[in-house]
Amino acid sequence: MQIAFLTLGCKSNFYETEQMIKAFRERGFTIVDFDRKADVYVINTCTVTNIADRKSRQMIHRARKNAPDAMIVATGCYVDSAEKIEADNSVDLALGNKDKPALVDRVIEELKKRNTSETVDVTDTDKKLATSHDICPNDVGVDLHKQRTRAFIKVQDGCNQFCSYCLIPYVRGRGELNSTPEAEVVSEVRERVESGCREVVLTGIHLSSYGVSEKGANGFVNEKGLPLLNLIKSVNEIEGLQRIRLGSLEPRIITEDWLEGLKDCKKLCPHFHLSLQSGCDQTLKRMNRHYTSDEYLERVELIRQFYEHPAITTDVIVGFPGETDEEFEQTLHFLEKVGFADLHIFQYSMRDGTVAAKMPDQVSPEIKKKRSEILIKEAEKWRDLYIRSQAHVKGSVLFEEYETRDGKEYLCGFNERYVRYGASAETVEKEGFKPGEVYEKSADLAIF
Numbered sequence: 118m119q120i121a122f123l124t125l126g127c128k129s130n131f132y133e134t135e136q137m138i139k140a141f142r143e144r145g146f147t148i149v150d151f152d153r154k155a156d157v158y159v160i161n162t163c164t165v166t167n168i169a170d171r172k173s174r175q176m177i178h179r180a181r182k183n184a185p186d187a188m189i190v191a192t193g194c195y196v197d198s199a200e201k202i203e204a205d206n207s208v209d210l211a212l213g214n215k216d217k218p219a220l221v222d223r224v225i226e227e228l229k230k231r232n233t234s235e236t237v238d239v240t241d242t243d244k245k246l247a248t249s250h251d252i253c254p255n256d257v258g259v260d261l262h263k264q265r266t267r268a269f270i271k272v273q274d275g276c277n278q279f280c281s282y283c284l285i286p287y288v289r290g291r292g293e294l295n296s297t298p299e300a301e302v303v304s305e306v307r308e309r310v311e312s313g314c315r316e317v318v319l320t321g322i323h324l325s326s327y328g329v330s331e332k333g334a335n336g337f338v339n340e341k342g343l344p345l346l347n348l349i350k351s352v353n354e355i356e357g358l359q360r361i362r363l364g365s366l367e368p369r370i371i372t373e374d375w376l377e378g379l380k381d382c383k384k385l386c387p388h389f390h391l392s393l394q395s396g397c398d399q400t401l402k403r404m405n406r407h408y409t410s411d412e413y414l415e416r417v418e419l420i421r422q423f424y425e426h427p428a429i430t431t432d433v434i435v436g437f438p439g440e441t442d443e444e445f446e447q448t449l450h451f452l453e454k455v456g457f458a459d460l461h462i463f464q465y466s467m468r469d470g471t472v473a474a475k476m477p478d479q480v481s482p483e484i485k486k487k488r489s490e491i492l493i494k495e496a497e498k499w500r501d502l503y504i505r506s507q508a509h510v511k512g513s514v515l516f517e518e519y520e521t522r523d524g525k526e527y528l529c530g531f532n533e534r535y536v537r538y539g540a541s542a543e544t545v546e547k548e549g550f551k552p553g554e555v556y557e558k559s560a561d562l563a564i565f
Contacts, residue, residue: 118228120146121155123176126163128320128364130193132271133217134161140221151180157188157224162195164284166466170195174205181207188227192217197288198468214289266316266517266553268309272297272348273321278367280394281405281472282437282465289322296327299348303355310357315515315555317352320364342370346378353382359555360515360533365390365432368408371416376423386533387424388458391416393431396451397444400437403476410451417455426510428458428503428534435492436465436485438476445488449495458503458534460496464489504564507536514538514562515555522565528552529565538562 120141124134137159138148149155158180162173173195180189190210196202197213210227212220275294276286306317321327328344352361361384368391379385391413395401398409420427433452435445452460464485467474516530520539527539528550540550544561 118146118157119149119153119155120157120159120224121149121151121153121180122159122161123151123180124161125169125173125176126161126165126194127322128269128318129271129274129322130161130163132269132320133193134159135269137161137217137220141224144221144225152183154184155187157190157228158184159190159192159220159224162191162193164194164198164288164468166463167468168466170199177205178207188224188231190220190224192220194285194288198284198470266314266515267318268306268314268316269318269320270302270305270309271321272302272319273324273327276323276326278323278407279405281403281476282434282468284468284471285322287470294323294326294330296321296329296344299344299351302348303351306352306355306358310355313553315358315553316360316362317358318362318364319349319352323367324364325367325370341372342375345370346375349379349382349385353384358384361385362388362535363390365392367392368413368416371419373419376419380423386535387427388430388533388535389420389427390430394434395437395440395444396433396448396455397440400440400444400448403439403473404434404437405472410447414451414455426506426534428536429455430459430461430535431455431457432461432463433492434463434465435488436480438465438473438480439478440465440480449492452492453495453499456503457496457499459500460492462489462492462496504536507532507534507564510534512558513555514540514558516540516550516552518552520565527563527565532558537565539565 122134122138124131142148146157151158160173160176160180162176163169164173173191173193177189177191180187188209189207190212191202191208192212193214196211202208202211210223212223216223273294273296275289276283277294279286302319306314309317325342325345327348349361349363352358361382363385366389371389371391393413394404394406396410401409417429420429433448435448464482465473465480467479512532512534514530514532516528518529520527520529522539526542528545529537529539531537538558540548540562544550544559548556548559548561550556
């Protein structure tokens with residue numbers, strides 16, 4: 118029985134898809150590329166923006182068009198947010214986030230009802246075991262070398278911050294917080310390292326809430342961040358692991374004490390993604406973000422006191438309800454002042470059921486588009502400045518894949534600050550570079 122997967126959205130979704138793939142392989146399914154013919158298609162959806170909703174629908178309908186007789190399974194945040202998704206004729210089975218662990222059993226039940234046994238006897242799947250837990254090279258959107266060298270480890274789920282624009286707390290547990298026990302995380306990382314992984318990314322829906330189950334003062338949880346700090350320290354001790362990255366962090370988790378605790382974790386990459394959303398205090402207040410732009414900048418400056426040339430990246434929303442030209446200019450100037458290594462820029466997307474959807478002074482699509490284009494252009498300049506600043510910074514590169522540019526082949530990978538480098542075929546042969554290994558950065562590498 119052949120099954121294909123397509124994942125949209127956040128790193129947590131990609132981690133959960135990996136777990137699905139592993140579970141289906143253990144039950145005897147063969148994983149194939151999403152563009153190939155399969156008996157079952159699983160679309161792990163996203164709903165963070167209207168564009169994400171639309172793409173989720175498009176991928177569901179694309180699977181139905183490509184394989185009219187296949188079983189189409191929709192899961193993830195779009196399923197939890199969309200009304201009457203079961204009424205979509207392209208969907209045979211719809212399961213929300215809380216039902217993902219039961220996905221394999223539910224799919225097998227539906228297959229049995231269909232009495233389809235042309236490819237494999239589904240009544241026998243309980244007896245079939247895959248010979249390996251590695252992901253199949255044909256998995257859609259998955260590069261085998263990347264999966265074996267870098268792994269996303271989801272350690273936390275749920276969010277109770279309730280930003281005024283966001284649906285995620287409603288579709289990821291209604292504000293409930295859940296964390297994977299530290300011992301289980303360490304065990305999973307060890308397994309990944311044993312299979313060849315060199316780098317892990319600790320991620321979650323609200324990573325800064327790792328180890329916390331209740332809401333804290335002023336709408337924030339776990340201001341000291343001790344459970345996450347202790348987890349990072351434990352992962353840092355795993356033999357054979359060479360790098361640790363962190364997913365998106367709440368800015369207020371960054372304190373002098375927290376960074377002091379991190380400094381002995383030599384495997385932690387100096388790459389911090391601090392969610393911002395706006396550089397204007399009035400806009401931040403309407404967004405229900407729990408910090409000011411000055412407080413955010415203080416956190417960035419603290420990081421720079423502890424780390425040499427850290428990569429500070431962030432997310433920014435343009436066109437939030439009530440955002441005036443003056444407020445947008447404040448954001449633009451603030452972004453320039455911080456000096457980000459990279460930006461993810463989003464146009465505000467109205468989500469029914471959120472506070473922001475009912476706010477007055479909604480910004481027109483034309484203005485949102487214009488502001489987005491301005492930020493994208495500026496972000497490219499700031500990104501180039503940061504990349505050029507890396508030229509003489511010592512470090513290492515984790516090589517992952519080959520890429521052809523202008524007819525020449527390069528072995529490519531990232532340094533600790535997530536700047537991409539390429540080694541020419543001549544350099545690879547001279548230095549003995551291999552995919553899946555970490556090497557000291559040399560002058561022969563080109564910045565890509």
